Amino acid sequence: MQKPCTYLLLFLTLVFLVLFPNTCVDYAKGGLLLWFHVILPSLFPFMVLSRLLMETGAIYIIYRFLSPILSRLFHVSHPGSFVIFSGFLSGYPMGAKLVSDLLQKKIISEQEADYLLSFCNNLSPVFVTTFLYSTCFKEQCSLSFILFIIYGIPLIYGLIRRPKEKIHSIDQPRDSSQNQTNSLTMEMVDNAIMNGFVNITKLGGYIILCSICSGCFTMLPCPPIVSGVLSTFTEITTGLNHLNSLDIPVTTKILFSLPLSVFGGLCGILQTCSIIKDSPLSPLSYIKNKWIQCGISTLLLILYLLVSVQNQ
Numbered sequence: 673m674q675k676p677c678t679y680l681l682l683f684l685t686l687v688f689l690v691l692f693p694n695t696c697v698d699y700a701k702g703g704l705l706l707w708f709h710v711i712l713p714s715l716f717p718f719m720v721l722s723r724l725l726m727e728t729g730a731i732y733i734i735y736r737f738l739s740p741i742l743s744r745l746f747h748v749s750h751p752g753s754f755v756i757f758s759g760f761l762s763g764y765p766m767g768a769k770l771v772s773d774l775l776q777k778k779i780i781s782e783q784e785a786d787y788l789l790s791f792c793n794n795l796s797p798v799f800v801t802t803f804l805y806s807t808c809f810k811e812q813c814s815l816s817f818i819l820f821i822i823y824g825i826p827l828i829y830g831l832i833r834r835p836k837e838k839i840h841s842i843d844q845p846r847d848s849s850q851n852q853t854n855s856l857t858m859e860m861v862d863n864a865i866m867n868g869f870v871n872i873t874k875l876g877g878y879i880i881l882c883s884i885c886s887g888c889f890t891m892l893p894c895p896p897i898v899s900g901v902l903s904t905f906t907e908i909t910t911g912l913n914h915l916n917s918l919d920i921p922v923t924t925k926i927l928f929s930l931p932l933s934v935f936g937g938l939c940g941i942l943q944t945c946s947i948i949k950d951s952p953l954s955p956l957s958y959i960k961n962k963w964i965q966c967g968i969s970t971l972l973l974i975l976y977l978l979v980s981v982q983n984q
Contacts, residue, residue: 748784760827763799795822822930
């Protein structure tokens with residue numbers, strides 16, 4: 673069943689490209705501009721620097737400041753505390769990238785990597801506060817409530833799923849000499865830049881393709897709210913723009929926008945799967961965890977909106 677659906681989606685997208693070339697170009701430009709103006713300047717430096725931190729061993733110095741709280745709270749290793757901090761700070765798909773890199777270097781175990789991936793890969797705070805809160809909702813919803821839905825639910829989910837006993841890093845040093853940093857070399861910088869360019873270019877390709885597919889849904893002969901939800905499910909930014917343009921109540925926009933933002937959209941899923949494809953991590957497990965968090969956020973939003981209506 674999965675293969676016929678995939679083939680049908682690819683065929684319909686090709687038909688859309690042939691019948692509406694100008695519209696496809698517009699959505700492709702939108703995806704390209706999103707990548708160039710937002711993703712590239714925000715994620716590329718972080719990709720390079722995080723790689724250098726691991727290559728030089730400076731990560732050991734940083735997580736010493738984070739682990740006293742995060743490591744004890746989530747029962748993760750010291751490097752795992754760095755993943756939690758950076759994953760919530762940097763946005764998609766850097767949480768997955770850090771988990772994959774640390775697992776590849778055998779700094780964390782597969783068990784810990786699977787646990788961290790389940791809740792440390794989320795939207796960027798900058799995207800949430802500027803685009804989602806200011807542009808889409810026009811500040812008509814509490815920012816603290818939006819932040820709780822986007823970040824509080826994954827954090828609570830992580831606490832619920834945390835290991836019973838504290839996880840220790842694989843390379844837990846027996847003496848301080850094993851924890852020394854390495855000198856930064858030009859070869860390290862070159863490799864980090866090339867690795868960053870490869871990954872950021874792949875992300876750009878996914879964003880452009882998903883933006884085109886998201887545009888396809890906006891032109892379907894169906895109720896606007898249905899096309900808006902399908903578009904947002906495919907690519908968050910393009911879909912939220914479409915939802916924002918609809919003449920519907922803000923509460924309806926919130927009800928559909930926030931859970932899909934927690935899920936990350938198909939584009940976020942594909943980006944994450946691309947990052948972890950060479951690791952033993954399971955994409956299906958990651959998708960399942962995201963759907964659970966999406967469902968939890970939906971239930972909380974329904975309760976919140978019902979209480980708000982009764983109090984008015």
